[in-house]
Amino acid sequence: xxxxxxxxxxxxxxxxxxxxxxxxxxxxxxxxxxxxxxxxxxxxxxxxxxxxxxxxxxxxxxxxxxxxxxxxxxxxxxxxxxxxxxxxxxxxxxxxxxxxxxxxxxxxxxxxx
Amino acid sequence: xxxxxxxxxxxxxxxxxxxxxxxxxxxxxxxxxxxxxxxxxxxxxxxxxxxxxxxxxxxxxxxxxxxxxxxxxxxxxxxxxxxxxxxxxxxxxxxxxxxxxxxxxxxxxxxxxxxx
Numbered sequence: 001x002x003x004x005x006x007x008x009x010x011x012x013x014x015x016x017x018x019x020x021x022x023x024x025x026x027x028x029x030x031x032x033x034x035x036x037x038x039x040x041x042x043x044x045x046x047x048x049x050x051x052x053x054x055x056x057x058x059x060x061x062x063x064x065x066x067x068x069x070x071x072x073x074x075x076x077x078x079x080x081x082x083x084x085x086x087x088x089x090x091x092x093x094x095x096x097x098x099x100x101x102x103x104x105x106x107x108x109x110x111x112x113x
Numbered sequence: 114x115x116x117x118x119x120x121x122x123x124x125x126x127x128x129x130x131x132x133x134x135x136x137x138x139x140x141x142x143x144x145x146x147x148x149x150x151x152x153x154x155x156x157x158x159x160x161x162x163x164x165x166x167x168x169x170x171x172x173x174x175x176x177x178x179x180x181x182x183x184x185x186x187x188x189x190x191x192x193x194x195x196x197x198x199x200x201x202x203x204x205x206x207x208x209x210x211x212x213x214x215x216x217x218x219x220x221x222x223x224x225x226x227x228x229x
Contacts, residue, residue: 001159002149002203004156006156009154031221033217040223041221041223042115042117042202042219042221043157043202043204043217043219045216045217045218046137048216068168092157094217096159100163101149101159102217103159103161104149104156104157104158105156106154106155106156107118107155107156109154
């Protein structure tokens with residue numbers, strides 16, 4: 001299965017600022033997924049990122065707040081923009097599919113103060 | 114509306130005994146189910162999966178049972194080991210629909226503690 005390097009592992013940010021999270025995969029993948037896990041909640045899909053096209057966002061998530069880049073088949077970034085304390089969560093990227101399962105990055109623990 | 118529910122936030126068992134983690138779902142479009150294990154400060158790790166055409170899948174100490182009529186699945190760990198202590202997430206994926214088979218819907222997780 002793929003190996004994902006995600007960074008930063010954690011950050012504390014001031015409200016109103018933005019943070020960009022990076023995920024690097026050790027193999028080429030078609031789809032990459034971005035999830036959020038708020039405290040005490042389940043993992044929720046933010047968007048699906050295909051290389052060369054705009055990301056597809058789930059209900060409740062918008063591109064202006066969570067812009068995503070997917071410049072090639074091994075890399076993606078998620079930016080959390082104009083942050084507020086409600087954005088404090090763990091953010092995870094993921095690759096894979098039904099046949100071989102999904103692999104997750106180690107997560108980025110974001111605290112907004 | 115929570116489509117995948119893990120009603121037990123925590124479970125504690127003795128080493129060597131069986132651990133049974135439960136999961137219920139409401140969306141009849143789900144046809145593939147997965148269990149993930151998560152240690153603190155790490156991402157979820159794929160554990161075992163089951164397709165809706167089966168009712169049981171076994172991998173070593175881990176067995177997943179699926180009851181489609183009840184929309185219920187369970188993960189059995191036998192025998193339980195202290196290293197199994199982690200948060201276990203149930204996840205489900207719908208039938209293929211324009212690529213949506215890749216979407217995972219997760220439960221909130223169950224914290225399993227295996228005591229030596």
